[in-house]
Amino acid sequence: MIPVLLILIPLLTGLAAFFFKNDKNVRLWSLGVSLFTLGVSIMGLSLKDGAGPLAFHGEWMQTLGSSFSVKLDGMGQLLCLLNAIAYPLVILATWNSSYKKANNFFALMLLAQAGMMGVFLATDALLFYFFWELALIPMYFLCSQWGGEKRIAVTFKFFIYTFIGSLLMLIGILYIYSHTPDHSFSIESFYNAVLSRKEQHTVFWLIFIAFAIKMPIFPLHTWQPDTYEQSPTATTMILSGVMVKMGLFGMLRWLFPVVPFASFQWGDFITSAALIGVIYASLIAIKQNDLKRLIAYSSIAHIGLMCAAAFTQNISGLQGLMIQMFNHGINIIGLWIVVELIERQFGTRKISELGGLAQKAPVLAVLLVIVALANIALPLTNAFPGEFLMFNGIFSSKTNYYLWFTIMAGIGIILGAVYTLNMIRKVFYGTTNELTNTAMDIKWNEKLALGIIVAIIFLFGIYPQFLLNSTVAVTDTIIDKFEMLNNTLPKQ
Amino acid sequence: MNALLLSAILGVVMMFSGILLKSKAAVRNLAIAGLCVLLLANMLEMCGIIFFNIDTKGMIVFDNFSLLFNSIAFVSTLLYLLLSARDMEKVGVNYAEYFALIFFILCGITLTSSFKSLLILFLGIEIISIPLYILTGSDKKNLKSNEASLKDFLLGAFSTGLMLMGIAFIYGAMGTFSTVSIGAFTASKPSALLIAGMLLLLFSMSFKASVAPFHFWTPDVYDGAPTVFTSFMATIVKAAVFIAFIRLFDDAFGFQQKQWQLFIAILTVATLFIGNITAVFQQSVKRMLAYSSIAQAGFMMLSLYAMNADAKEGLLLYTAAYSFATIGIFAVLIKMKDYTFDGFNGFAKHQPLLAATTTIFLLSLAGIPLTAGFLSKFYMLKAVMAEDKNLWLVIFAVLMAAVSVYYYFRVIQAMYFKEGDAQPMEVTPAFKWTLVVLAALVILLGIFPDLLLTWFYF
Numbered sequence: 050m051i052p053v054l055l056i057l058i059p060l061l062t063g064l065a066a067f068f069f070k071n072d073k074n075v076r077l078w079s080l081g082v083s084l085f086t087l088g089v090s091i092m093g094l095s096l097k098d099g100a101g102p103l104a105f106h107g108e109w110m111q112t113l114g115s116s117f118s119v120k121l122d123g124m125g126q127l128l129c130l131l132n133a134i135a136y137p138l139v140i141l142a143t144w145n146s147s148y149k150k151a152n153n154f155f156a157l158m159l160l161a162q163a164g165m166m167g168v169f170l171a172t173d174a175l176l177f178y179f180f181w182e183l184a185l186i187p188m189y190f191l192c193s194q195w196g197g198e199k200r201i202a203v204t205f206k207f208f209i210y211t212f213i214g215s216l217l218m219l220i221g222i223l224y225i226y227s228h229t230p231d232h233s234f235s236i237e238s239f240y241n242a243v244l245s246r247k248e249q250h251t252v253f254w255l256i257f258i259a260f261a262i263k264m265p266i267f268p269l270h271t272w273q274p275d276t277y278e279q280s281p282t283a284t285t286m287i288l289s290g291v292m293v294k295m296g297l298f299g300m301l302r303w304l305f306p307v308v309p310f311a312s313f314q315w316g317d318f319i320t321s322a323a324l325i326g327v328i329y330a331s332l333i334a335i336k337q338n339d340l341k342r343l344i345a346y347s348s349i350a351h352i353g354l355m356c357a358a359a360f361t362q363n364i365s366g367l368q369g370l371m372i373q374m375f376n377h378g379i380n381i382i383g384l385w386i387v388v389e390l391i392e393r394q395f396g397t398r399k400i401s402e403l404g405g406l407a408q409k410a411p412v413l414a415v416l417l418v419i420v421a422l423a424n425i426a427l428p429l430t431n432a433f434p435g436e437f438l439m440f441n442g443i444f445s446s447k448t449n450y451y452l453w454f455t456i457m458a459g460i461g462i463i464l465g466a467v468y469t470l471n472m473i474r475k476v477f478y479g480t481t482n483e484l485t486n487t488a489m490d491i492k493w494n495e496k497l498a499l500g501i502i503v504a505i506i507f508l509f510g511i512y513p514q515f516l517l518n519s520t521v522a523v524t525d526t527i528i529d530k531f532e533m534l535n536n537t538l539p540k541q
Numbered sequence: 542m543n544a545l546l547l548s549a550i551l552g553v554v555m556m557f558s559g560i561l562l563k564s565k566a567a568v569r570n571l572a573i574a575g576l577c578v579l580l581l582a583n584m585l586e587m588c589g590i591i592f593f594n595i596d597t598k599g600m601i602v603f604d605n606f607s608l609l610f611n612s613i614a615f616v617s618t619l620l621y622l623l624l625s626a627r628d629m630e631k632v633g634v635n636y637a638e639y640f641a642l643i644f645f646i647l648c649g650i651t652l653t654s655s656f657k658s659l660l661i662l663f664l665g666i667e668i669i670s671i672p673l674y675i676l677t678g679s680d681k682k683n684l685k686s687n688e689a690s691l692k693d694f695l696l697g698a699f700s701t702g703l704m705l706m707g708i709a710f711i712y713g714a715m716g717t718f719s720t721v722s723i724g725a726f727t728a729s730k731p732s733a734l735l736i737a738g739m740l741l742l743l744f745s746m747s748f749k750a751s752v753a754p755f756h757f758w759t760p761d762v763y764d765g766a767p768t769v770f771t772s773f774m775a776t777i778v779k780a781a782v783f784i785a786f787i788r789l790f791d792d793a794f795g796f797q798q799k800q801w802q803l804f805i806a807i808l809t810v811a812t813l814f815i816g817n818i819t820a821v822f823q824q825s826v827k828r829m830l831a832y833s834s835i836a837q838a839g840f841m842m843l844s845l846y847a848m849n850a851d852a853k854e855g856l857l858l859y860t861a862a863y864s865f866a867t868i869g870i871f872a873v874l875i876k877m878k879d880y881t882f883d884g885f886n887g888f889a890k891h892q893p894l895l896a897a898t899t900t901i902f903l904l905s906l907a908g909i910p911l912t913a914g915f916l917s918k919f920y921m922l923k924a925v926m927a928e929d930k931n932l933w934l935v936i937f938a939v940l941m942a943a944v945s946v947y948y949y950f951r952v953i954q955a956m957y958f959k960e961g962d963a964q965p966m967e968v969t970p971a972f973k974w975t976l977v978v979l980a981a982l983v984i985l986l987g988i989f990p991d992l993l994l995t996w997f998y999f
Binding site: 110111112113178179182183186190193194200201205208209212213216217219220223224226227251 | 904909910911915919922923926927932935936939940942943946947950954957958959989990991994995
């Protein structure tokens with residue numbers, strides 16, 4: 050029942066939120082229900098993988114061979130937890146931002162949460178596709194309605210991009226479906242689908258494009274910086290913190306186990322693209338003057354590294370990726386919160402116009418520095434174990450180019466440190482100017498949100514074992530599929 | 542059979558109601574009541590209760606497919622009348638006659654959905670077309686309406702000629718009008734006469750269904766006709782033609798699928814391409830919807846291409862999804878004074894409910910999940926995918942579907958994200974509630990398509 054609750058709570062409460070009249074009430078309402086969702090999600094954590102309440106199967110669209118089946122496994126648990134933690138944090142941190150028609154804003158946010166939960170939980174391909182799109186539609190409205198000046202065109206680009214991707218994925222899903230032994234969309238049938246090598250290549254690209262756009266990896270990333278910049282920051286937090294993980298998650302759940310051969314074959318190619326993206330995005334980030342764009346490019350860099358780790362297809366790489374998906378989500382939300390605070394206070398995001406904030410807002414500065422250090426994966430922060438494992442994975446992967454890949458990833462990390470530290474230096478240290486002279490320190494709710502993030506950073510930095518434990522079973526299944534299906538593949 | 546006779550009788554009744562009933566409201570209510578009776582009679586036939594038992598010598602067979610489509614057409618017409626019947630008053634003075642013509646068209650629709658003989662097909666198509674010529678030109682003082690009517694008539698007559706010639710050729714080749722006997726023909730090599738006849742039928746049906754490259758009349762006629770009637774023409778009539786199309790090719794030419802499949806594929810690609818790309822450049826929502834109807838026809842053509850169980854099932858769902866959504870959008874559009882995209886600017890602020898329902902209809906047309914439009918497109922893709930080698934056709938279709946998002950979302954953008962003074966409009970609460978019901982239907986079919994499709998197998 051837990052997975053159903055995780056979807057239904059945000060869905061129903063989101064629909065209800067449309068009817069609120071009062072601004073304040075709807076905030077309280079969404080904070081309350083998102084805390085409730087968090088509670089349910091933590092309850093799900095306390096149960097063992099494979100326990101009864103963690104799965105649900107209902108009849109739905111039988112004539113099509115589809116059903117409403119959802120399951121909460123280790124990887125899903127982490128991402129649902131991320132999704133559930135993100136919402137209270139976002140609502141808390143943006144408590145003082147005002148939105149026109151706040152009821153619609155929060156309703157759409159909650160609906161997006163329901164969609165993302167569904168993506169992480171579905172064990173039926175058609176259901177997965179439904180939720181995949183459902184998460185997108187509220188985002189489209191959120192960004193176009195409450196975003197910056199160029200929001201309409203930018204969001205439209207984002208929508209068309211992802212829509213093309215998802216339609217191609219739909220064809221891929223149908224293709225696999227027509228090759229399943231029992232003509233069903235369930236994940237088991239998909240894992241048992243018999244596809245020749247040639248067919249695997251077709252399916253791989255049909256589906257991978259959708260995930261590549263969503264993540265996004267180079268060269269399909271062009272929608273991302275604009276969208277992050279133009280969206281309202283609360284939405285950007287969700288987009289970059291949770292939603293982009295849908296792409297990575299999709300690969301692990303729906304792509305690798307179904308077409309392991311093609312995934313392996315194209316690994317080098319995609320890893321190269323992803324790592325070029327890492328360096329490229331980092332270089333652009335160094336030159337950025339706009340805080341939002343800087344973080345947007347930093348996000349591309351991080352996701353590129355994660356994508357490369359996914360294609361290592363060994364235990365270390367995959368496990369590092371899974372825990373990094375969670376930790377990156379937490380860290381980037383922290384960075385966005387800081388940006389939001391700065392923008393709200395000074396009305397600008399230009400790095401050149403800021404400076405010396407540390408003197409005026411010491412608490413903010415300390416919290417930011419911690420989040421930023423986590424962003425560059427310093428030991429004792431939560432990102433360290435993940436990145437370490439991913440590096441290890443890339444270094445020990447089966448490809449001939451592993452050394453090159455490791456070097457490229459390493460350069461990416463160094464560049465990451467450059468732009469992050471540069472940003473801290475320019476914004477928080479140095480001399481104050483007219484604008485920043487008036488700076489005030491942050492309020493209690495913002496302190497609370499950032500404080501929670503910092504706590505999580507240290508908690509999982511010092512004790513990552515919990516994250517590792519919950520992902521080990523899923524990693525093993527994927528690796529098993531690789532070995533098993535590679536052996537039994539029909540030759541063609 | 543119930544529906545066939547009743548619709549003809551109701552047509553006559555409506556004709557005289559104009560003389561007997563003085564108030565327009567009474568005429569309208571009579572029409573709506575008549576339609577309810579018609580729907581009920583058809584439903585009863587689905588459950589095996591038949592009022593009239595006439596031996597048609599196998600020329601007309603009411604099977605599940607035709608009965609279910611009749612029901613879809615009647616429900617769509619009912620919703621259409623509930624939403625837009627009032628707006629017909631503005632078109633001209635012959636209020637009752639419009640309803641009479643609509644009932645005659647419905648009579649033709651029952652024929653095209655149930656024929657087993659080429660003659661009945663011809664009759665059905667003509668019974669649909671002739672009232673349509675009149676409805677198109679019903680705004681007598683408007684030059685555009687006259688032009689549209691004339692264009693429709695001339696080109697329509699021409700394509701009817703083609704159809705007759707095709708039927709004659711086929712009769713010459715086979716010595717029968719019965720689609721079943723033609724379909725039973727299994728000789729390895731069909732005669733040139735038969736192929737020529739088949740192609741002529743294909744072209745004339747393509748013309749009626751506005752499939753590219755026979756679509757040129759569509760935008761002008763849809764644009765010129767009074768918007769209330771465009772709504773009817775572009776939805777229910779078009780769906781009926783497609784049903785006839787698939788019925789004809791399934792029954793009569795199914796055995797030669799390989800021969801015409803490539804033809805259909807080319808027509809499909811052309812229709813999808815022209816419909817979608819041209820729609821992008823439109824400035825008027827009405828004209829955009831005309832091109833969108835061509836684009837949607839392209840998707841429906843996929844069912845002809847695949848011609849399997851999924852395709853027939855999917856086409857029924859498609860006609861329902863497409864008709865519901867388009868009728869809804871037109872119902873709102875009729876109330877607008879400015880048909881351009883800019884006319885919708887700021888619409889959501891003034892009419893939040895109408896804007897929300899219109900959004901649902903547009904999302905359905907664009908094929909977003911949880912709406913009927915998605916599942917109907919899904920069925921089409923699935924039907925084509927069942928035949929392994931057609932990946933390119935499917936990929937082309939979805940790319941075009943992505944293009945369609947561009948013009949459908951322009952309306953949404955105008956309604957929600959752009960500032961503007963929406964025009965004041967009079968809407969009754971009944972109108973609003975009917976729209977809500979329609980939107981609910983669209984979503985319901987998108988979540989539980991089985992509600993509709995189980996009737997296919999009852």
